[in-house]
Amino acid sequence: MRAMTVAGAGQPLRAAELPQPQPGPREVLVQVLACGVCRTDLHIIDGELPPRQSGMVPGHEVVGRVVAAGPGATRFALGTRIGIPWLGGSCGHCAYCGAQQENLCDAPVFTGYDRPGGFAEYTVADERYCFALPERYDDAHAAPLLCAGLIGYRAYRLSGVRGPMRLGLYGFGAAAHIIAQLAVAQGQQVYAFVRRGDARGERFARQLGAVWAGPSDTRPPAELDAALIFAPVGALVPPALRATRKGGVVVCAGIHMSDIPSFPYALLWGERTLRSVANLTRADGEAFFEAIARHPVDTHVQTWPLAQANEAIAALRAGRVDGAAVLLP
Ligand SMILES: [Zn+2]
Ligand SMILES: [Zn+2]
Numbered sequence: 001m002r003a004m005t006v007a008g009a010g011q012p013l014r015a016a017e018l019p020q021p022q023p024g025p026r027e028v029l030v031q032v033l034a035c036g037v038c039r040t041d042l043h044i045i046d047g048e049l050p051p052r053q054s055g056m057v058p059g060h061e062v063v064g065r066v067v068a069a070g071p072g073a074t075r076f077a078l079g080t081r082i083g084i085p086w087l088g089g090s091c092g093h094c095a096y097c098g099a100q101q102e103n104l105c106d107a108p109v110f111t112g113y114d115r116p117g118g119f120a121e122y123t124v125a126d127e128r129y130c131f132a133l134p135e136r137y138d139d140a141h142a143a144p145l146l147c148a149g150l151i152g153y154r155a156y157r158l159s160g161v162r163g164p165m166r167l168g169l170y171g172f173g174a175a176a177h178i179i180a181q182l183a184v185a186q187g188q189q190v191y192a193f194v195r196r197g198d199a200r201g202e203r204f205a206r207q208l209g210a211v212w213a214g215p216s217d218t219r220p221p222a223e224l225d226a227a228l229i230f231a232p233v234g235a236l237v238p239p240a241l242r243a244t245r246k247g248g249v250v251v252c253a254g255i256h257m258s259d260i261p262s263f264p265y266a267l268l269w270g271e272r273t274l275r276s277v278a279n280l281t282r283a284d285g286e287a288f289f290e291a292i293a294r295h296p297v298d299t300h301v302q303t304w305p306l307a308q309a310n311e312a313i314a315a316l317r318a319g320r321v322d323g324a325a326v327l328l329p
Helices: 041-043 137-146 150-158 174-185 199-207 234-243 282-294 306-317
Strands: 002-005 014-017 028-036 062-069 082-083 087-089 122-126 166-170 189-194 212-215 223-229 246-250 273-275 303-307 324-328
Touching: 002 306, 028 082, 028 137, 028 306, 062 122, 062 137, 062 234, 082 122, 082 137, 087 122, 137 150, 137 174, 137 282, 137 303, 137 324, 150 174, 150 223, 150 246, 150 282, 166 174, 166 234, 174 189, 174 199, 174 234, 189 199, 199 212, 199 303, 223 234, 234 246, 303 306
Parallel strands: 166 189, 166 223, 189 212, 223 246, 246 273, 303 324
Antiparallel strands: 002 014, 028 062, 028 122, 028 324, 062 082
16 A cells, blocks of 8 residues: 655655555454644654654544454444544553543553554554544544544633633644634634734634734734744744743643743743643543534635645745645545
């Protein structure tokens, strides 16, 4: 089968011909229909996350069809369209797994990092960590739900959202464009922060219902109740704290971030909370799919053929993608 593989830190992905994987116990063989490109894939490709195996197939926003089942895999009928997310497995017996915090598992298995992902024609996945997908989304439009959507949703929930509130989104990419729509539908006021000079990003955010959009180094017209930082830029933490009210929460939602510069304690004072969000639990996924069943969101995608994965990655790096980048095998 054709696949795109990690070639080494900072190198473009390399096209490869790999043997079709075989599903093991509780695994399904999935024919990939679409796979989103996530910021985390860039961190893996660039070596900003510790490299696992060389020649790894990245991609953890996989939409595919079940074409074979391994021993004991009975959850999905052959032909079912499913989604494979970043959390591909957890140990089930560490303290975190025992406390409904499998996102923090001591021995996790991540899709497209510890095990092959979706930048390929086929992949295998542990069926227990996959999701059934709503039919209203076609393959390409469903892909970004699987990481941008559901890890974005975890960040949104952990911002302490209750009642109508003013929510800041820093970095208006794949995750923010989904969470903005959901938040607006749930009665929140969304303030979108983009790179200075990114008029297109500001326009895109307003189209999706943001009440205000502007450069990330400016103060919004009103104090925020919470801010989610989706951009992997530590320098955004002090301005986000500055824009957030006493008792408010600032959530760093990415897996990797550049260093956070030092800042005066006064920015944190007033019982502001600064926290990160790591990975996802299966319960987050179920809750997210329930939420978008009640408040459907329109994902915006730009697609590339699998063989042009490096072009998709370049467009994502340059901020040239409105919404999410998706590869089609
Ligand atoms: Zn565990
Ligand atoms: Zn991701």
